Amino acid sequence: MAKNEIKYLTAIKQEKPKKKFCRFKKYGIKYVDYKDIDFLKKFINEQGKLLPRRLSGNSLKYQRKVQDAVKKARQMSLLPYVTDLLK
């Protein structure tokens, strides 16, 4: 029995990172509406800040559309600029 070889009864389950996908491409959404708040809320965190692409998984083209929509919603006070426990 090699000294350093540790055998576990059950295999260690490595947490396979969930494959991120751009939901706009997958579901064929073409336009991000700034009035649709609960859809936009998926792209901002608790403080109301925009989620980066690596977390939201969007492609660049649609991340920019989301960015514009969130900024318009903030301008028309549909979304707060800064808050806590938004969700």
Next chain:
Amino acid sequence: MNNYELMVIFTPVLSEEDFKAAQKKYADLIAELGGATVHSNPWGLKSLAYPIQKKTTGIYWVLEFTGPSDINEKLKIQMLRDEQIMRHMITRLDKNAVEYNYVKRNGGFAMQDKIEA
């Protein structure tokens, strides 16, 4: 003739018929300036995300219209002069946006289409 969408926040102290009168006034103004209103959608009293002019609620109104490109400047002058309006925003709609609004108006979006993922 471009497609535009106007969103306006009125002061909450506005009564119901004042609100209707203001809507009519701007719809007529657009028609007079050579545009055409596609769809008017008053949301009514809604609480704001942050206070505007010391008020925490406002009356929202969304109007989708088409018009020549110089219509917005004239609209803006009128709206800045009108003190009933706290804030307004005119956005230009591209073809995807127009189609989105059309489908949404006719109840086209099934729930799963709105990606619950």
